Amino acid sequence: MSTIRKVVVLGASGNVGRPIVGALIASGFDVTAVSRSTINSSTSNLSAKYLTTDYSYSSLSDVFKNQDAIVCAYNPAAAAAHHKAIAVAALACGIKHLITPDFSSDTFNAHVDELQIFEPKRKAQRYLERKIQDAGSSMHWTAIICGPFWDWAIPRGIFWLDPKSRTVTIFGSGNQRISMSGISMVGRASVEVLSRPEKYVNRPAYFADYTISNNQLLAIAEEVAKEKWNTRSVSLGGLREEGLKQWDEDTKNGVHDRLNSTAYQMLGTYGLFEGDNRYTADFGDKAEAGWQKGVYELEEELRVLLEQKEHR
Structure with a gap:
């Protein structure tokens, strides 16, 4: 070529x-x-x-x-x-x-x-x-x-890890791995x-930097911060159905830019954390070789984000 x-x-x-x-x-x-x-x-x-x-x-x-x-x-x-x-x-x-x-x-x-x-x-x-x-x-x-862009989402308060309240949201079992x-x-x-x-x-x-579950991320956050974090459990039961219902309502109401809608967030969340990897949230086995980083690198990047949040 x-x-x-x-x-x-x-x-x-x-x-x-x-x-x-x-x-x-x-x-x-x-x-x-x-x-x-x-x-x-x-x-x-x-x-x-x-x-x-x-x-x-x-x-x-x-x-x-x-x-x-x-x-x-x-x-x-x-x-x-x-x-x-x-x-x-x-x-x-x-x-x-x-x-x-x-x-x-x-x-x-x-x-x-x-x-x-x-x-x-x-x-x-x-x-x-x-x-x-x-x-x-x-x-x-x-x-x-x-x-998902984890380092972009955390400072904006739209990731499942919240440095301000020292809370990790656990969707479903927390064991579904996410490539991010x-x-x-x-x-x-x-x-x-x-x-x-x-x-x-x-x-x-x-391409992915990391493939990790919420439970693993919680353990890493506690190791980096040297303190116990809070957890918030969210069931996935009915989340897709409710998201689709809201999606249909948005369609009736003429919503076109859906990216920040409640329906988009609900359906996107379900797609990431559905427990059987039905939507390939974990695509680590498909990822291009040589791009994924190690746990130490995640710890260092997370430490920087936590420090930035603390100084705001």
């Missing part, structure tokens, strides 16, 4: 987009960072070229012209609204490789449609593959699966895929 140097990052101003832009620039890629609105120059990486788009076909065609690859780093609502225009413009402009808008749980799991929350990504994926096939195009894609990554993984994995695209052609690629 030919070398990829020029990369467009869509959704460059978001939580996923920003570390991807930084990692690609640090690795020598020529980056065009794209968002719907102008990116604040004081917080942007001056080595990137910054553009705005309304996600129309004509706007995207201007952005994609003479580019090698696209990284889709926008949220699920954008995937639902814009995936068709992105796919068609990418094919028309001769894009070589597209990293799809995943960067989350295993959207390629055989049962994942039961959760509803990945429907926009699933539709975008099916449409992309169909358009590539219909066009007889040589464009390739990769989906990066990296699990630091937020920097989105950038590290994107660099890896675009540096060696021939290794990741037309498939999901699984």
Whole structure:
């Protein structure tokens, strides 16, 4: 495959987009960072070229012209609204490789449609593959699966470990192992895929820093803090059913950006902690070799997060 140097990052101003832009620039890629609105120059990486788009076909065609690859780093609502225009413009402009808008749980799991929350990504994926096939195009894609971003979520109080109250929430038995990554993984994995695209052609690629259960995380937190932590037990019984009910209510009420909805949180939680790994929350056996870290590294990273929380 030919070398990829020029990369467009869509959704460059978001939580996923920003570390991807930084990692690609640090690795020598020529980056065009794209968002719907102008990116604040004081917080942007001056080595990137910054553009705005309304996600129309004509706007995207201007952005994609003479580019090698696209990284889709926008949220699920954008995937639902814009995936068709992105796919068609990418094919028309001769894009070589597209990293799809995943960067989350295993959207390629055989049962994942039961959760509803990945429907926009699933539709975008099916449409992309169909358009590539219909066009007889040589464009390739990769989906990066990296699990929840634990070091991003903890300071925001949306992880199952709460440093402020010294509490770990135990969902179900607490024994279900979860493959998870630091937020920097989105950038590290994107660099890896675009540096060696021939290794990741037309498939999901699984990357994780750690694979660990809540019970294991509790023990590590207590070791790091040198004190006993509290636990809060949450049953998974009926959680999926209630989440689906709320999802249907949101649909009736015209909710489109569901990422922060109660239904999304309930269904996402169930998908991660369901006790039989039905939705591949533990994808450690699929993960790319050489990327997972050890317990000592988790202890050190957690210690830093605890210290940061204590000083706020």
